[in-house]
Amino acid sequence: MARDTITAGMVVIGDEILSGRTKDKNIGYVAEYLTQLGIELKEVRVVSDDEPMIVEAVNTLRARYTYVFTSGGIGPTHDDITADAVAAAFGTVAEHDPRAVALLQARYKPEELTEARLRMARLPRGATLVDNPISKAPGFRIDNVIVMAGVPSIMQAMLDAVTPELKTGVKMLSTSLDAGGLPEGVYGTPLAAIAKAHPGTSIGSYPSFTGTGFKNQIVVRSKDEDRMMAAADAVRAMLTELTNTDKNPL
């Protein structure tokens, strides 16, 4: 029996991504990770450290998808405003959470537990903690929104920590076919016909430029293995036929 489709949105928070100073590494990681889990990432937004922008993105995506994952803006400095912004998105406030404070007290000596570090224990009222095995300051979850760090290694650990409590759907299967030297412009029309003739599959063609020409991959995706294989067979037959035609031009 097909289970419900489980979907996700992602909000990447940080001026440094939009200025180009930091190159995001979290979108690709989360995309691949969720696909493996059978959760479909449907939309990503990158926004600055600006409360109204964060609120808009979180509120739009949490209404639209099963889960929203955010990365960035939960550190100890003044530009880390994600906890306050997510609280505002839920119409509540961020305040020191006793469990989060305890985690920081276990890590830092009393004289090291600065006001700045205590900022990292401020969570929206009603949030639960997401474990951070690396630097202790936790991420958090409120309703369907999961708030993670921006530093990739910490974000990845938080994603692992929250995974057991996620609903997962039927995993999207995929198979990749090398188009050999055939250009998209040669197989585009027959490929469209194959895509149309195979409902329940999604067929994409992905060129990469080698410097002298294109190298193309055709990817067939489906939640149903039989449908995927049937479409892939049709693509393979079409590629073989075109390759032979190409070798023996009229």
Added chain:
Amino acid sequence: MARDTITAGMVVIGDEILSGRTKDKNIGYVAEYLTQLGIELKEVRVVSDDEPMIVEAVNTLRARYTYVFTSGGIGPTHDDITADAVAAAFGTVAEHDPRAVALLQARYKPEELTEARLRMARLPRGATLVDNPISKAPGFRIDNVIVMAGVPSIMQAMLDAVTPELKTGVKMLSTSLDAGGLPEGVYGTPLAAIAKAHPGTSIGSYPSFTGTGFKNQIVVRSKDEDRMMAAADAVRAMLTELTNTDKNPL
């Protein structure tokens, strides 16, 4: 005289980015490129090959920012629907553009100019062409929306091609200070005070995890060099004081 602020949004189009199959390289490139030009990238959305999603993203961002740059979905295959979607966003249709057809006719022999390849000459009515020196099939511009390829080398060439016709603003200047071994939790509170005392600047603190600890950089940004230098001096003095305190703990 300060010119107007020039802003941009970006829409990255493609199922392959959201499935994690392809790791986006265009966001970081466009972000850094626009920053150099004095155009502020304010928001990025990654959406699937789905017309309503593309229309929503393009229409929201084109109303909000000076320019919208899109990448992806302008090739010859059935999953390349950006031209139709952008046309729909403007309430018009995509049709074969004689100038774009001529470019393809110059590149391909008549028997090579397949229906699929001719798809790449379909532009929204009213669009102008953006040169593609690499594979000829053009990008396009309609009003403030600039539509580019997803393949990074081609997108970069199209960005170069469209640059001469862009309005640019006052360039954001930035200077980066190494926080030495000081943790964010130690300088977070004084840094917030410096940020508050220096209007017209934006101060960010960016940790990266080395595997054993954090290495932090503080970045001061401003459109005014004097303000930037004054804030950077204050940050430097604060870091020196904290480092000395750290060396001589009470």
